[in-house]
Every structure is written in C-alpha cells, then in structure tokens.
Amino acid sequence: MKAILALEDGRTFEGEAFGHTGTTTGEACFNTSMTGYQEIITDPSYRGQIVTMTYPLIGNYGVNPEDAESSQPHVRGLVIGELSPVSSNWRAHQTLPEYFSEHQIIGIEGIDTRALTKHLRSAGAMRSCISTELSKEEAIKAAQKSAPMAGSDFVKEVSTPESYVWEGESREWTIPNPSTGQEGTYIELPEIKYNIVAYDFGIKWDILRHLRQGGFNVTLVNSRTPAEEVLAMNPDGVFLSNGPGDPAALDYIHTEVKKLLGKTPIFGICLGHQILTHAFGGSTYKLKFGHRGGNQPVKDLRNGKVSITAQNHGFATDVDSLPDIIEVTHINLNDNTVEGFRHKELPAFSVQYHPEAAPGPNDATYFFAEFAELIEQSR
Secondary structure, three states: EEEEEEEEOOOEEEEEEEEEEEEEEEHHHHHHEOOOOHHHHHHHHHOOEEEOOOOOEEEOOEEEEHHHHOOOOOOOOOOOOOEEEOOOOOOOOOHHHHHHHHHHOOOEEEOOOOHHHHHHHHOOEEEEEEEEEOOHHHHHHHHHOOOOOOOOOOOHOOOOOEEOOOOOOOOOOOEEEEHHEEOOOOOOOOOOOOEEEEEOOOOHHHHHHHHHHOOEEEEEOOOOOOHHHHOOOOOEEEEEEOOOOHHHOOHHHHHHHHOOOOOEEEEEEEEHHHHHHOOOOOOEEEEEEEEEEEEEEEEOOOOEEEEEEEEEEEEEEEEEOOOOOEEEEEOOOOOOOOOEEEEEEOOEEEEEOEOOOOOOOOOOOHHHHHHHHHHHHHH
C-alpha cells in the first residue's frame, strides 16, 4: 500500500507501507547503526519517535525474542530504504512486517533515506507523520499538530508500574571451546555481590543483563518512587536508567534523585546522566539532530583513551551550567558535548552513551566494573 512520510516543514517522501496501515506521528530522527534494528525498535528511549535507518537494507535477519530490549516495540514508525523480502537467520521467529503487524506499528520503505538524513542534519530533528490514508497536505498538518519532543514526559509511559527483581536470561552467548573448558553456548553468571535499586525510566534489558553479569542483583522501581522508599531498601547503590523524552520535563524525578546524593553510590546512563545533571543543579538542552548510532567517538579525559560508542539521545548537558564540584570526564569528539562526569566528593558518576551497546561496540563496558569499584570504596 502506498504511504507518505511528511515533515512539519512541508517536505514529503513517498513510499510503501509495511506491517500496519493508518496514520502515526512522532519526532523524525535517524540512526546510523548498520545492524541492530530490532534492538532499536524495542528500545524504550525511542518512545514518541519515528526512526530512519541509514543502512539501506533492513529486515534481512528477521526478529527473535532473544534480541529484544523490552517486551514490545516503542518506535512510532520506521523509515527504511529497502525491506528485505526474506528473513535469512536460524534464530528468526518472525519477519519484520509480521512483527509490526502484530504490534500495529507502521513502517515505510522505498524512501531515499540519504536525502532524508541530510535534510534532518541541516534542518534538525522535527515532527513528522507517516500515513496510508492522508493526502500530502493533511499529513503535513498532522505532523505540525503533533506534540513536540521538547517538554514531553514519555517516561511515565514506559516505566514499570510495579517494582520487581530482574530474573531474565542474562548469560552471555559464546562459542563452545573444550580446550578452555567452555562446553556450552553460555557463560555462566557470577555470584551476586551487590544489591542495587534501578530507577526504571525506560531501561533496556541489555543493561540489566550486563549488571547481572557484573554481579549485581537488581530491583527495579517506578520512576515516581520516593527517595526515602529507595533508601529504605538499604541498597548498595542506585542505578539511573536510560529513557525517552525531555529530561528538563522531569522535575519530580530530579527532586528525588537529589535526595539520594551522598546517601548511596549512584551510576547513571543516558537519560540517567541528564537527570543527574539536573540533580547537580545543571541544565540540559536539545541537540539539533542528536546522537544515534554505534559509531560515536568519545574521549576519556582522565587517560586520553578514545572509545567508539553506541548512543541514542536528543538532549545534552550544558557544560557551562555545571557547578565547580562536578568534573567532566568524557567528551564527544564530533561536537565536544559532555559525555560523562563525576562528582568530586560524592560517589556519583554517569555517562551519556550506552556502555552495554545493543547494538554497537563494547569499548565502554568497563563502566559496570567502575560502578562495582565505587560501591566497594563507599562501604
């Protein structure tokens, strides 16, 4: 079925729909990852967004339960150049169109994604509409009437309604090697050393897997959980997760996290980093088109090491707003934005990117060990 992608500035692209039909709106953005479309689709941080994949062929390895980052897709729509007609992978349970049909997500293929990406880089991420039923003019108006990302609180839509302990499959895949004693296809998990509480702002399952692989037992709580309730659990540390939307719109979270400072070790990732920015008294701002992909270079200012990282965020920390007690530890080498910081006196640090990748490189997985070390030092 014919479909249209319309941007709020009036530019339109024509293609063909797959998965579901109808009309959907959201912020148009792009991701430069060459693999991992399933992880991107199921990442709660993409709530409220229509994602363009710059890699030209999508869907070639299908969809499977093991690679999901949450229980459902969160993108409002997916824009691709070409949809693979087959799913060639022994792990696939569904094709991408079947998965989208099941969850009523609209995809559009046959789009010049290079032209679209160049436009978004020049004009910035903006509101958009995918429709199989509206005219060009109607689709443009629908995009213009949709809610902007700035000021939006999508965390309330994706945070867990009830507290629970993570018990999902967390063993790491590997290749059997009798010479090293590795007989199965999983690496067995270590003993639990630390009990932590994780604020679920839209947490990815691979973060939870990495935490468990690092010896952490994780209790997840809703984003509105009071600090007093968290501290009453007597955790060894608190983790602030990734998530969607505008961090400046989350005053109710800033207030509770501020109460935790100095009371327990804190580690934040992505939105957790931005929330910690506000808890420290700083501010955030919206990037023109964000950082989304698995090829972002980040420099560790402590040792000069450069890592290639996986990122997914549309907001950043205003470095000039940070108090002197905060040390910037990491910067993005593309635009010098803040990618990590730590408190000079209190046990709290965070990074803007995703150490667990999924998809992306694993250069930065050492942060989970740094969290464990911080907990040890604070005991």
